[in-house]
Amino acid sequence: MKTSSTEENYIKAIYKLEEGQVKNAVTTNDIAARLSMQPATVTDMIKKLAEKKLITYKKYYGVSLTEKGKTIALDIIRKHRLWEVFLVKKLKFKWDEVHDIAEQLEHINSDELIQKLDDFLENPKFDPHGDAIPDRDGKIKTIKSIPLSIASKKLTYIFSGVSNHETRFLQHLTNLNLSLGNTIDVDSINEYDGSLKIKINKSHNEFLSEQVASCILVHPKNDK
């Protein structure tokens, strides 16, 4: 069964919302907000997706992806992240420039293409923002990382990902000279506002607000 780009965008949105929630159902308003659509529009589309058995839907309650829906979501995410790797590694885009283009490329329909792209890129496991790339069968590594905002003083971490993909945020990290894989030593944590003083890659000191630290994902060094 074919899925339109529009349907794919809804499926991806539902997947992302499920990921970030404890609850078992995603609401109409959540989806509407994420996709900048009217709730009425979302109701129509979720009826259609339920019809196709890509989600389960209970009126006035919410939706959740079926296995079939999850498979499609992971396939789109796989394509998005592989294209991001291509854009950054091969075409030399900056990590904050690739999102919108990958949003278009992720809907290109050709299994053969994605397979060959994956091989060409040498089967990368992570995209330029540190997000894991699902394999061909939809298997995805769950990385046990934590926000830097709950890190412990005097420990050393590895910068492994971000939980905010906005251009402005990514540019801020670039300006701090902070890149994926860098070590982060937490020198001190301000008790009042949660801000941190850190040392990046054993070389330069920086100051991070709690707001920024909370979007930086790390794992303890020598543990991964």
Added chain:
Amino acid sequence: MKTSSTEENYIKAIYKLEEGQVKNAVTTNDIAARLSMQPATVTDMIKKLAEKKLITYKKYYGVSLTEKGKTIALDIIRKHRLWEVFLVKKLKFKWDEVHDIAEQLEHINSDELIQKLDDFLENPKFDPHGDAIPDRDGKIKTIKSIPLSIASKKLTYIFSGVSNHETRFLQHLTNLNLSLGNTIDVDSINEYDGSLKIKINKSHNEFLSEQVASCILVHPKNDK
């Protein structure tokens, strides 16, 4: 002004039809046949394109692209051909496998992307089928090639392009071990059916029907 993928496909079709015709106008039925659409559908769309000043349109007569329309057509063709180079050179697709994927990729919208892709591919001038790639300003090389079917006996030619892009035709050439850039020596031409005996790359002899020879574009050796 934005153009939808659908509009782009019409513009490209009109461009291709203009290219292959002496007449100054392309008819509704031509476009309908090329795009496998109903003439009534085409009439609606050409009204829309005329409204946008991408074509000139005279009722019951036909259409032709404006400068604006031509610019868009050449931009799509540029994108299509650059993606084909990418697919063949980098992803190792065969030359007969890339058309449908490039048809999708050509509608991806990002000037920055195409510029970087062009550079990544080292600014190729021809696609895998020997068609010239328009430059960023829409300038396109017109190559003075002829169909092999009107070639002269005992002369040596270079295989420079095809006028038929069907998978089955391209596979036939592959089976003959004939690739772009190969030399073709015309040994003899059959007077009755126009078939040719040729030697490819000074190494192996092949037989070509007139039908096949007419879709093979060549230029005389040491002239180009």
Added chain:
DNA sequence: TTAATTATTTAGATTAGTCTAAAAATTTGT
């Protein structure tokens, strides 16, 4: 040159995806 054929356009309908406004269901706050 006029009747027959062919090509094109118009008219009316359909589907996908979107909207606004109003109705209905659920949740919240006192």
Added chain:
DNA sequence: ACAAATTTTTAGACTAATCTAAATAATTAA
């Protein structure tokens, strides 16, 4: 527990892209 607020759905409408059938214009052929 019930009124108020919020969320969700329904109803009706719009646009883009498509179709079929019918009407009209242009071309061809006798």
